Amino acid sequence: MYIELKDVEKTIRGVTVLQGINVRFEAGRVYGLKGKNGCGKTMLMRLICGLIRPTHGTVDINGEILGKEISFPRSIGALIENPAFIDGYTGFKNLQILASIQGKIGDEEIRDALRKVGLDPDDKRKYRKYSLGMKQRLGIACAFMEHPEIVVLDEPINALDDKGVELVHDILHDLKEKGTLVIIACHDQEEMEQLADEIYLMGEGKITGHELVEGKGRSVSSEEGA
Amino acid sequence: MRIIREFFQIIAGNRNISILYFLLLPVFWIGSMSLVLRETQQLYLEYSRSDLLLLSFNEGGFSGIVFVFLILCFIMYLFRFDFLPVVLIRQKSKRSIWISQIGKATLSSFSISIYSTGVLWLYAILFSSIDNNWNSYNSIFTDELKFSLEVPMSIWKVVLAFFVSMFFYVLSMSIFYLLIRWLFHKEIIGCIAVLVYILYCSYGSHFLNYINNCTVTYESFVEPTRLLWPLLAPLLWIGVLLGAGALLANRAEFYSAGKK
Ligand SMILES: Nc1ncnc2c1ncn2[C@@H]1O[C@H](COP(=O)(O)OP(=O)(O)OP(=O)(O)O)[C@@H](O)[C@H]1O
Ligand SMILES: [Mg+2]
Numbered sequence: 001m002y003i004e005l006k007d008v009e010k011t012i013r014g015v016t017v018l019q020g021i022n023v024r025f026e027a028g029r030v031y032g033l034k035g036k037n038g039c040g041k042t043m044l045m046r047l048i049c050g051l052i053r054p055t056h057g058t059v060d061i062n063g064e065i066l067g068k069e070i071s072f073p074r075s076i077g078a079l080i081e082n083p084a085f086i087d088g089y090t091g092f093k094n095l096q097i098l099a100s101i102q103g104k105i106g107d108e109e110i111r112d113a114l115r116k117v118g119l120d121p122d123d124k125r126k127y128r129k130y131s132l133g134m135k136q137r138l139g140i141a142c143a144f145m146e147h148p149e150i151v152v153l154d155e156p157i158n159a160l161d162d163k164g165v166e167l168v169h170d171i172l173h174d175l176k177e178k179g180t181l182v183i184i185a186c187h188d189q190e191e192m193e194q195l196a197d198e199i200y201l202m203g204e205g206k207i208t209g210h211e212l213v214e215g216k217g218r219s220v221s222s223e224e225g226a
Numbered sequence: 227m228r229i230i231r232e233f234f235q236i237i238a239g240n241r242n243i244s245i246l247y248f249l250l251l252p253v254f255w256i257g258s259m260s261l262v263l264r265e266t267q268q269l270y271l272e273y274s275r276s277d278l279l280l281l282s283f284n285e286g287g288f289s290g291i292v293f294v295f296l297i298l299c300f301i302m303y304l305f306r307f308d309f310l311p312v313v314l315i316r317q318k319s320k321r322s323i324w325i326s327q328i329g330k331a332t333l334s335s336f337s338i339s340i341y342s343t344g345v346l347w348l349y350a351i352l353f354s355s356i357d358n359n360w361n362s363y364n365s366i367f368t369d370e371l372k373f374s375l376e377v378p379m380s381i382w383k384v385v386l387a388f389f390v391s392m393f394f395y396v397l398s399m400s401i402f403y404l405l406i407r408w409l410f411h412k413e414i415i416g417c418i419a420v421l422v423y424i425l426y427c428s429y430g431s432h433f434l435n436y437i438n439n440c441t442v443t444y445e446s447f448v449e450p451t452r453l454l455w456p457l458l459a460p461l462l463w464i465g466v467l468l469g470a471g472a473l474l475a476n477r478a479e480f481y482s483a484g485k486k
Contacts, residue, residue: 012481049315051480071319071476084310097307101316142312 001027001062001149001181003048003073008057010043010205017043018205021057027149030172030182032196032213034189040205041185042081045152048183049078061150078152083139087128091138092121095145104146113145114138118167132159140168144175151175153184157191169195250296252345258282259349266366274359275350276384277366280444282346294399294424297338298417301400304334309411314480324408324475328468331400339393347385357381360447370444379447387446394460399424401467408474411482 003025010018018040025031033041046052047059050072059066061073085094095110111121117137130138136159143151157165172195175182186192192199193213201209262281266273307313308327317323358378360367368374399420406419 046480049311051311051314053477053479071321072315072317076315078311078315080311084312086307086310098312098316101313 001179002060003062003150003181004060005047006058006060008047008054008059010047010052011055016205018047018054020206023200023207025181025183027181028176028179029197030176030184030195032192032199033183033185033202034187034192034199035202035208039202041202042154043205044202045078045080045154045183045185048150048152049073049076049080051080073150075146075149076152077143077146077148077150078154079136079139079143079156080152080154083135083142085127085135085138085142088126090124090126091119091130091134091141092123094127094138095142098142099146102146110145113141116167116171117141118164133161133164136160137164137167140171144171144180147178147180149180151180151182153182155185155187157186157188165191251293251342252349254293254296255282255342255346255349259346259353263353269369270364271366271369272356272359272362272364273354273366274356274378275347275354276358276360276379276381278350278353279346279381279384279388281366294421297396297399298403298420300334300338301331301403301420302413302417304330304400305404305407309407309480311480320475320478321472324404324471327404328401328471331397331404335393335397335400338396339389342392343385343389346388358384367444371448375448383447390457391460394457394464398460398464398467401464401471405467405471405474408471408478411478411480 005021005023008018008021009016021044033044035041043052047054048061048066050059050066050070053067061070064070064074066073085091086097089097092110092114095113096107099105099110114121117140119134119137119141127135127138136156140153140156143153157168160168172182172184176197184192184195186195196213199211199213200207201211259278259282262278263273266277305327308323314323358381359365360375361378362368363374365374402423403416403420406416407413410416
């Protein structure tokens with residue numbers, strides 16, 4: 001399992017939001033994306049999810065070109081920016097509806113995913129009444145509940161309390177053990193170093209640097225960026 | 227603008243909207259039927275059940291808008307999941323999303339038409355005791371066409387024509403809404419576009435007016451070609467919309483996916 005982006009460029013109404021992106025993500029690793037607001041982290045994630053198409057270049061998911069052979073990656077879970085669910089249903093019901101699209105998992109796995117993010121599967125509250133952190137927890141549960149090969153998390157911890165952050169650590173650890181390819185964006189440098197194995201630095205739509213976070217030993221390589 | 231959007235959101239987010247729809251529809255039909263009745267009484271004409279069926283769908287701009295509004299709420303309710311990013315990434319392909327949406331639209335148009343036809347037919351039975359009087363000199367039919375039939379028309383033909391035109395009307399509206407959603411990814415633009423589309427279809431004479439199914443009239447029943455065209459034209463129109471949607475869906479992008 002891998003994701004390979006080759007010479008990817010994305011222009012939206014004349015504005016270049018991504019440029020010259022060449023990266024390869026491998027299974028079983030956690031990749032961090034870091035950069036200023038508006039540097040294109042979320043756009044890169046949308047691109048990998050198949051929600052937008054590159055203007056130039058290709059996104060290769062395990063040998064299949066996104067937008068040609070496949071519209072969306074075959075096995076992906078994602079939380080992109082704000083979690084968006086149906087307001088009038090409970091968290092459990094929301095996940096149930098989503099799981100029914102592919103029919104890969106049953107109720108028990110959904111309950112399991114909810115417990116892992118610290119939500120009560122039998123909570124009768126509607127999604128509308130969830131707090132910000134609860135919404136984010138539900139979004140994370142939704143991303144990994146079906147045991148996808150790729151998990152994309154856009155700023156998963158910015159509304160979470162300490163307990164929530166700890167849970168995310170555990171979840172990422174589990175995912176890695178299972179050989180999942182994880183891409184995560186986060187603003188907190190410390191958290192990022194704990195969560196990710198490799199960090200890509202982004203600036204103005206380009207990848208400007210690459211850090212390896214390997215236990216104690218860490219090697220840093222940085223290219224010149226605009 | 228914000229108020230409109232919130233209003234639509236409240237309605238579309240309400241799980242009971244379909245119940246509301248099914249409760250409001252009979253009230254709305256009664257309104258448009260009493261309009262028809264008052265008009266005919268002023269002209270001292272006799273009306274039959276067939277007239278009630280035919281006229282309450284074709285007459286009245288105000289009732290038309292109420293009806294369109296109800297259908298719109300229903301359509302929005304039907305497709306409220308479909309463009310969430312969490313839903314999108316679980317689909318096989320963009321084109322398969324479009325196809326399944328068309329399936330949903332067809333099924334719901336069918337059930338709406340069955341229900342509407344049923345309700346209206348019930349009212350027709352309550353309001354009038356004759357199935358069809360198009361052979362009478364004092365009928366609305368004779369007043370419109372300046373001649374009368376030898377034998378009365380079978381009411382089932384009128385019911386069928388009503389059902390089919392209703393079906394195409396709702397279906398073309400849903401598909402048009404979907405097309406706009408795929409183009410702009412905004413619920414509110416879809417709603418406004420459908421309202422404009424329907425208003426444009428209902429007033430004035432132009433090609434959309436012609437292919438829009440309000441064309442089943444009294445003439446349609448005496449000239450078979452006139453009945454054929456109103457049935458064929460919407461089909462062609464829906465075909466065009468379908469093709470456009472299939473192309474559009476495949477190229478669609480979701481820049482704002484995840485934004486509130
Ligand atoms: N819907 C949109 N249409 C056009 N341009 C957009 C759209 N959304 C974002 N952009 C532009 O794309 C660029 C990258 O935005 P993106 O959301 O990927 O940034 P980000 O790195 O995720 O920032 P943040 O840290 O604030 O989440 C920005 O310049 C932004 O203006
Ligand atoms: Mg972002």
